[in-house]
Amino acid sequence: xxxxxxxxxxxxxxxxxxxxxxxxxxxxxxxxxxxxxxxxxxxxxxxxxxxxxxxxxxxxxxxxxxxxxxxxxxxxxxxxxxxxxxxxxxxxxxxxxxxxxxxxxxxxxxxxxxxxxxxxxxxxxxxxxxxxxxxxxxxxxxxxxxxxxxxxxxxxxxxxxxxxxxxxxxxxxxxxxxxxxxxxxxxxxxxxxxxxxxxxxxxxxxxxxxxxxxxxxxxxxxxxxxxxxxxxxxxxxxxxxxxxxxxxxxxxxxxxxxxxxxxxxxxxxxxxxxxxxxxxxxxxxxxxxxxxxxxxxxxxxxxxxxxxxxxxxxxxxxxxxxxxxxxxxxxxxxxxxxxxxxxxxxxxxxxxxxxxxxxxxxxxxxxxxxxxxxxxxxxxxxxxxxxxxxxxxxxxxxxxxxxxxxxxxxxxxxxxxxxxxxxxxxxxxxxxxxxxxxxxxxxxxxxxxxxxxxxxxxxxxxxxxxxxxxxxxxxxxxxxxxxxxxxxx
Amino acid sequence: xxxxxxxxxxxxxxxxxxxxxxxxxxxxxxxxxxxxxxxxxxxxxxxxxxxxxxxxxxxxxxxxxxxxxxxxxxxxxxxxxxxxxxxxxxxxxxxxxxxxxxxxxxxxxxxxxxxxxxxxxxxxxxxxxxxxxxxxxxxxxxxxxxxxxxxxxxxxxxxxxxxxxxxxxxxxxxxxxxxxxxxxxxxxxxxxxxxxxxxxxxxxxxxxxxxxxxxxxxxxxxxxxxxxxxxxxxxxxxxxxxxxxxxxxxxxxxxxxxxxxxxxxxxxxxxxxxxxxxxxxxxxxxxxxxxxxxxxxxxxxxxxxxxxxxxxxxxxxxxxxxxxxxxxxxxxxxxxxxxxxxxxxxxxxxxxxxxxxxxxxxxxxxxxxxxxxxxxxxxxxxxxxxxxxxxxxxxxxxxxxxxxxxxxxxxxxxxxxxxxxxxxxxxxxxxxxxxxxxxxxxxxxxxxxxxxxxxxxxxxxxxxxxxxxxxxxxxxxxxxxxxxxxxxx
Numbered sequence: 001x002x003x004x005x006x007x008x009x010x011x012x013x014x015x016x017x018x019x020x021x022x023x024x025x026x027x028x029x030x031x032x033x034x035x036x037x038x039x040x041x042x043x044x045x046x047x048x049x050x051x052x053x054x055x056x057x058x059x060x061x062x063x064x065x066x067x068x069x070x071x072x073x074x075x076x077x078x079x080x081x082x083x084x085x086x087x088x089x090x091x092x093x094x095x096x097x098x099x100x101x102x103x104x105x106x107x108x109x110x111x112x113x114x115x116x117x118x119x120x121x122x123x124x125x126x127x128x129x130x131x132x133x134x135x136x137x138x139x140x141x142x143x144x145x146x147x148x149x150x151x152x153x154x155x156x157x158x159x160x161x162x163x164x165x166x167x168x169x170x171x172x173x174x175x176x177x178x179x180x181x182x183x184x185x186x187x188x189x190x191x192x193x194x195x196x197x198x199x200x201x202x203x204x205x206x207x208x209x210x211x212x213x214x215x216x217x218x219x220x221x222x223x224x225x226x227x228x229x230x231x232x233x234x235x236x237x238x239x240x241x242x243x244x245x246x247x248x249x250x251x252x253x254x255x256x257x258x259x260x261x262x263x264x265x266x267x268x269x270x271x272x273x274x275x276x277x278x279x280x281x282x283x284x285x286x287x288x289x290x291x292x293x294x295x296x297x298x299x300x301x302x303x304x305x306x307x308x309x310x311x312x313x314x315x316x317x318x319x320x321x322x323x324x325x326x327x328x329x330x331x332x333x334x335x336x337x338x339x340x341x342x343x344x345x346x347x348x349x350x351x352x353x354x355x356x357x358x359x360x361x362x363x364x365x366x367x368x369x370x371x372x373x374x375x376x377x378x379x380x381x382x383x384x385x386x387x388x389x390x391x392x393x394x395x396x397x398x399x400x401x402x403x404x405x406x407x408x409x410x411x412x413x414x415x416x417x418x419x420x421x422x423x424x425x426x427x428x429x430x431x432x433x434x435x436x437x438x439x440x441x442x443x444x445x446x447x448x449x450x451x452x453x454x455x456x457x458x459x460x461x462x463x464x465x466x467x468x469x470x471x472x473x474x475x476x477x478x479x480x481x482x483x484x485x486x487x488x489x
Numbered sequence: 490x491x492x493x494x495x496x497x498x499x500x501x502x503x504x505x506x507x508x509x510x511x512x513x514x515x516x517x518x519x520x521x522x523x524x525x526x527x528x529x530x531x532x533x534x535x536x537x538x539x540x541x542x543x544x545x546x547x548x549x550x551x552x553x554x555x556x557x558x559x560x561x562x563x564x565x566x567x568x569x570x571x572x573x574x575x576x577x578x579x580x581x582x583x584x585x586x587x588x589x590x591x592x593x594x595x596x597x598x599x600x601x602x603x604x605x606x607x608x609x610x611x612x613x614x615x616x617x618x619x620x621x622x623x624x625x626x627x628x629x630x631x632x633x634x635x636x637x638x639x640x641x642x643x644x645x646x647x648x649x650x651x652x653x654x655x656x657x658x659x660x661x662x663x664x665x666x667x668x669x670x671x672x673x674x675x676x677x678x679x680x681x682x683x684x685x686x687x688x689x690x691x692x693x694x695x696x697x698x699x700x701x702x703x704x705x706x707x708x709x710x711x712x713x714x715x716x717x718x719x720x721x722x723x724x725x726x727x728x729x730x731x732x733x734x735x736x737x738x739x740x741x742x743x744x745x746x747x748x749x750x751x752x753x754x755x756x757x758x759x760x761x762x763x764x765x766x767x768x769x770x771x772x773x774x775x776x777x778x779x780x781x782x783x784x785x786x787x788x789x790x791x792x793x794x795x796x797x798x799x800x801x802x803x804x805x806x807x808x809x810x811x812x813x814x815x816x817x818x819x820x821x822x823x824x825x826x827x828x829x830x831x832x833x834x835x836x837x838x839x840x841x842x843x844x845x846x847x848x849x850x851x852x853x854x855x856x857x858x859x860x861x862x863x864x865x866x867x868x869x870x871x872x873x874x875x876x877x878x879x880x881x882x883x884x885x886x887x888x889x890x891x892x893x894x895x896x897x898x899x900x901x902x903x904x905x906x907x908x909x910x911x912x913x914x915x916x917x918x919x920x921x922x923x924x925x926x927x928x929x930x931x932x933x934x935x936x937x938x939x940x941x942x943x944x945x946x947x948x949x950x951x952x953x954x955x956x957x958x959x960x961x962x963x964x965x966x967x968x969x970x971x972x973x974x975x976x977x978x
Contacts, residue, residue, distance in 0.1 A: 002973050003965065040933060061962075070965045080847065081931025088932065088966045097965075114734060116741075145831060159687050161927030165883045170685060170927065173662060183958035196659060198648050198698055205694030206953065209687055211929050212964035214957050226741055232799075233823035237812040241856035244881055245603060250804065252605075252715055263830050264881035272836040273829050280829055288812045292881070293830045295823075310721075315739065323726040323777045334722035334784075340762050340769055341752050341782045342634065347761040358569065367730035392733055392753035392781070394654045438650030438659065440700050442570025443530060443577065460957060464695065467956030468703050468949060469672035473550075475701035476492065476559045476586075477577045484491050 003070045003089055003096040006046050010067055014049055014098075017059055022050045022104065033074060033099060036082035037146075043087035045072070045099035052104050054179055054187065054218040060100060061216055062185025070097040073212040075123065075154030078146040083158060083211050102153045105218060108132045114364035115395075117176055117193035121219045122153025129222075138224040141168040141260075153217045159209035167260040167297075168225070171208060177221035178204040183214070186456040193221045195394040196360045196437035199449060200479055201461045232296045237288030244292050251294065261295040344389055345398075353409035354387075354400040355417040357424045361433035363395035370397065373427050377401055381420055396437040399424060422448055441479045450481060462486055492559045492578055492585040495535050499556055503538055503587075506548055511539045511593065522563060522588060525571035526635075532576035534561070534588035541593050543668055543676065543707040549589060550705055551674025559586040562701040564612065564643030567635040572647060572700050591642045594707060597621045603853035604884075606665055606682035610708045611642025618711075627713040630657040630749075642706045648698035656749040656786075657714070660697060666710035667693040672703070675945040682710045684883040685849045685926035688942060689968055690950045721785045726777030733781050740783065750784040833878055834887075842898035843876075843889040844906040846913045850922035852884035859886065862916050866890055870909055885926040888913060911937055930968045939970060951975055 015023045024030065025047045035042045046069075051057040064071050074084040090096030105121035111133055112118070118133050118140065126147040133140050144150065144162035154160075156178065160171045168174065177191040190204060206214050238244050244264055251259050267289050274280050284291075310327055328334035348354055361369045374386040383404030390397040401420050403409040425435040425448045441449045450458070465472070465480055472483035480486075504512045513519070514536045524531045535558075540546040553560050563573040579585030594610035600622055601607070607622050607629065615636040622629050633639065633651035643649075645667065649660045657663065666680040679693060696704050727733050733753055740748050756778050763769050773780075799816055817823035837843055850858045863875040872893030879886040890909050892898040914924040914937045930938045939947070954961070954969055961972035969975075 002961075002971070036933075038933075065960065065962055068960045068962060070962050072964050072967075079931055080845075080928040081925075081933040083929055083931030083964075083967050085932060088971070113738065116738075145834065158929045159691075159927070161685055161687075161880070161883070161885065163880070165685060165880060165885075165927075169662070172691070173658070183960070183963045196650055196654060198650075200698070200700075201695055201703075202648075202661070202698055206690055206957075209689070209691055209929070211689075211931065211968040213954060213968050214690075214963060216963070233817040233826050235815050235817075235826045235829070239812060241859055241881070245852065245856055248881065249602060249605075250808075262881055263879060264886060265830060265833065265878050266876060268876055269833050269837075269878045270829060272840055273832045276836040276839040277828075277832040280825075280832065283815055283826055283829060286812070293826055295827075319739075323728060323775070326724050326772055328722040328724075336769075337722050337724045337772055337782055338784075339766075340724070340759060340772060341754060343762045343766040343769065344754065344758050345634065347765040348758075350765040351761055356569075363734065367734055370730055387755060387757055389754050389758045390752060391650070391652070391654060392730070392737065392751055394650070396650065396654075397753060436570070438648070438654075439569040440572055440647045440698065442568055442572030442700065443574060444525075444527075444570040463956035464953055465702060467952035468695075471554065471557045471672070472491075473554055473557060473559050474672045474703060474705070475561050475572075478561075478572050479700040479702050482491070482577070 004068060005090070005094060005096050006064070006069045006098065007067060010063055010069065011047060013063055014047065014060060018049065018051065018056055022052055022056065024048045030099065033077055033101065034086065036085040037078045038080065038082070041082045041085045041087045043085045043089070043097070044093055044095040045086045045097045046095045047098055048101060049098050050101040050104045054181070057216055057218045058181045058185055058187055060098070061181045061183065064098055065183060065185050071100050071216070072097050073100045073102060073153065073157070073216050075102050075151030076125065076146065076149035078149040078154065079158065084154070100216065102151060109219065111136045111138070112193065112364055113138060115193045115362050116224045117221050118224055119191055119219060119221050120152045122151060122217050124152045126150045126152070126155065133224055134227065137227050139227050140174070140222060141225050142171060142174055152220055152222070156208050156217050156220055157210060157212045163261045163263065166262055172205070174223045175204060175208055175220055176223055178207055178217055179219040180207055180215040180217045182456065182460065188215065188456055188460070189454065191219060191221045192432040193362045194360045194434050195363065196396045197434040198436045198438055198440045199434055199453060200441060200457070201464060203457060203460055228297050234294045235283040236292045236294060237284045237286070238290045238292060239288065241290055244290055247292065251296070255296050258296040259294065260297050261293065263293040265291040265293065267291070348387070348400065348402070352403055353413040354402040355413070355420040357399045357421060357435070358396070358437050358439040359399050359424070359428045359433055359435060360394070360396045360437035361428060361431045365431060366392060366395050366397065369431055369433070370399070373399060373424065376427060377420065377424065380423060381416060383407065384420065425452055443477055446479065493557060494579070494583060494585050495553070495558045495587065496556060499552055499558065500536060502552055503536065503549060507538065507540065507545055511541055511545065513537045519588065522566055522590065523575065525574040526567045527569065527571070530571045530574050530576045532574045532578070532586070533582055533584040534575045534586045535584045536587055537590060538587050539590040539593045543670070546594070546705055546707045547670045547674055547676050549587070550670045550672065553587055554672060554674050560589050560705070561586050562589045562591065562642065562646070562705050564591050564640030565614065565635065565638035567638040567643065568647065573643065589705065591640060598708065600625045600627070601682065601853055602627060604682045604851050605713045606710050607713055608680055608708060608710050609641045611640060611706050613641045615639045615641070615644065622713055623716065626716050628716050629663070629711060630714050631660060631663055641709055641711070645697050645706050645709055646699060646701045652750045652752065655751055661694070663712045664693060664697055664709055665712055667696055667706055668708040669696055669704040669706045671945065671949060677704065677945055677949070678943065680708060680710045681921040682851045683849045683923050684852065685885045686923040687925045687927055687929045688923050688938060689930060690953060692946060692949055717786050723783045724772040725781045725783060726773045726775070727779045727781060728777065730779055733779055736781065740785070744785050747785045748783065749786050750782065752782040754780040754782065756780070837876070837889065837891070841892055842902040843891040844902070844909040846888045846910060846924070847885070847926050847928040848888050848913070848917045848922055848924060849883070849885045849926035850917060850920045854920060855881060855884050855886065858920055858922070859888070862888060862913065865916060866909065866913065869912060870905065872896065873909065914941055932966055935968065
């Protein structure tokens with residue numbers, strides 16, 4: 001009896017805010033969603049609540065939280081384990097829970113080729129997502145049988161797998177950002193398509209695979225990859241599963257990560273399919289005890305990597321993108337080119353003092369950001385010399401600010417570096433970026449981190465830290481304020 | 490003054506257990522490790538404690554926890570943000586903290602080509618890790634400037650990046666498993682090289698990038714990739730950073746994920762290198778405003794993907810691995826092959842009732858596990874017919890158990906399926922695997938999950954759930970016990 005039934009006031013509050021499209025207590029509306037996909041459990045709910053956007057979703061959770069009313073989020077209702085069925089909540093089968101359907105939130109907010117990312121709301125159906133990004137020449141590399149029902153939110157809550165995990169990993173590996181409502185109704189806003197972000201606990205990892213128990217995902221930024229150029233599919237008969245595994249490693253050695261799928265089918269399984277499913281026929285002349293279905297995918301042409309690279313660069317030169325280029329003709333030439341990159345920090349240090357920053361913004365915005373930030377720094381700190389270099393493909397550069405030429409570098413650093421860093425970190429945060437792409441927070445960046453980070457995220461981090469380390473004995477002072485400094489309970 | 494100095498009893502307790510190689514209060518031993526890499530902060534510590542193995546590490550944390558003494562973990566002491574420096578702990582600069590060095594834990598516990606995984610202790614230096622896996626024909630695809638100092642534990646605690654993030658992601662994408670001591674001294678044991686595991690909150694994600702504030706990593710299972718076959722390196726001059734980004738997408742469209750590095754260098758940075766670093770020379774005839782260093786890597790030959798696949802299969806046939814194989818010669822043939830795989834569940838359902846399981850074990854053990862489990866199930870449940878199929882490359886199959894032939898399938902299912910599932914889940918757990926590779930726990934698998942999961946993990950999950958959702962309003966009954974059923978505070 002721990003969960004109360006929602007009060008009449010709560011229900012009318014929700015009905016007023018969400019309107020008839022977003023709120024129903026009609027048993028006919030609820031019925032299709034109260035039984036799980038595999039028809040193993042049937043639950044009860046006081047209402048079907050369908051927010052139209054993130055603000056309505058936050059409203060619903062906050063309203064439920066105020067009365068301690070239970071929420072069961074649901075996407076396509078295609079859970080294999082009844083993860084979205086409001087069963088067993090409240091005594092005597094009373095209709096206590098709010099069944100929160102995300103199916104109305106089905107907007108693709110944006111597709112960016114430059115960022116290789118799509119922002120999709122939680123209710124977007126996987127097959128629709130595939131179509132939307134294919135129209136832009138990209139691919140979302142996760143697929144599974146329920147793709148006509150499964151939604152982005154459900155795929156995240158269950159860390160879905162599918163047939164391309166071998167190459168691309170499960171959903172967790174494809175989620176770049178999440179927008180979610182936390183159980184108290186506060187919003188966790190993290191949709192920036194950052195490839196690198198080391199600002200503390202990666203809270204989205206708790207929501208991925210969290211089965212809706214830590215928050216309600218409202219939208220996500222998902223990783224895209226180039227569309228398929230060629231694919232090769234083979235059906236292979238083998239004597240044993242051991243041989244199948246040996247074959248997989250042989251294929252990977254020769255084809256690399258082009259191997260996207262490697263699906264095992266026993267003779268008995270193939271026989272079932274041939275027996276029960278129309279329009280199927282045996283792929284091989286003789287049945288083997290074990291079968292493997294392999295798919296290998298290549299995005300592009302068919303020449304050695306150096307020739308491929310040269311051809312691609314020739315195309316870029318033709319388009320006027322590139323002024324000049326040299327392709328290493330030997331390992332020692334390659335090493336010499338890498339030495340130029342790897343010596344940058346050392347060369348910079350020999351040249352004098354610099355305030356160093358390890359920043360990330362969305363990849364597509366990085367060229368513009370570097371120019372804007374350099375101008376802003378030069379304007380605010382006359383004579384200071386910004387320089388940016390590094391991992392452009394990740395949207396991560398080391399944006400360092402050198403002391404003015406002919407100045408006393410040490411004195412400048414002592415007097416100004418902290419202000420420069422606070423200023424640069426502020427610019428990055430305003431641009432939706434991360435003030436720590438890869439170095440973390442530690443002790444050196446803690447003050448700026450505490451000042452600039454989202455209060456909802458900080459509160460959640462502190463709560464998790466308290467939950468796992470109530471005495472605050474693990475690396476105190478790194479990342480988070482010391483326990484006695486923490487203002488918020 | 491919140492942190493006490495360790496008592497004399499605690500220090501002698503540690504000294505007794507760890508011996509002279511693992512415990513020192515000699516200022517000369519401590520000094521090199523009290524100042525951070527960038528020489529910005531110097532701290533104090535009551536002792537340098539260097540556990541030799543995970544059990545000693547757990548002993549240290551438990552002993553410290555008993556007195557509320559602070560622990561600062563340290564690997565290679567190469568943090569860019571003083572993340573491993575015991576500064577600011579305890580009032581008046583008193584030496585309160587234990588500086589816990591992981592440098593003695595430098596064993597590579599195993600390298601498995603079949604699992605594409607290495608198990609390395611926290612103190613293993615990155616360059617040593619590279620060498621150890623190269624000796625086995627594999628590659629650990631993360632590298633950075635501090636590779637001669639940085640350790641596996643520190644790379645995990647800081648979610649390190651480097652020059653190959655573009656293709657392989659940061660450390661988070663390469664960590665398959667973690668062994669760690671939680672702040673209360675309990676061990677989180679998760680080294681099984683599972684590619685898929687959806688048993689609740691992925692706690693290792695909190696330790697990755699957690700900067701040592703949630704636990705002490707003692708070892709990790711890391712993902713390996715095939716060794717490099719060919720690489721191509723180019724230096725490219727461009728007019729703008731915008732053009733660089735456009736070039737990146739052009740290269741990715743033509744070369745796919747072969748593009749591993751894409752490093753931006755401004756004219757000024759290159760000039761600094763050429764000026765300060767000996768044995769460097771300008772790579773291009775004319776200086777451009779911007780430069781990009783590209784590395785593209787291919788693991789293998791240079792033919793179209795279908796030819797590559799055919800050649801690889803021919804080699805497998807020659808080795809006696811493969812009995813027969815067919816490579817699709819058209820898209821419709823490819824679709825027909827895929828249909829055979831995708832129809833398995835439907836064909837199975839048409840054939841009768843089955844207890845379904847979605848299990849993972851380490852990839853290398855899957856052939857053996859399927860045989861052992863099928864024999865055990867047939868032995869325990871006479872007549873029941875196990876069948877396994879699916880994602881062998883991920884170490885994940887759907888291991889289903891069909892009702893005995895000519896039985897009343899529904900009656901068998903009602904009477905026996907729960908016992909069969911509990912038995913199969915037990916076998917999987919005994920084999921170090923996951924009873925939920927991709928489907929999650931939901932409501933259907935909760936009883937088995939609660940019974941079979943590691944108590945330390947379950948307690949941490951409940952603590953996090955409580956911290957973020959104290960009223961337990963989010964999807965109650967899924968994944969975790971309802972709040973009122975939770976035994977442990």
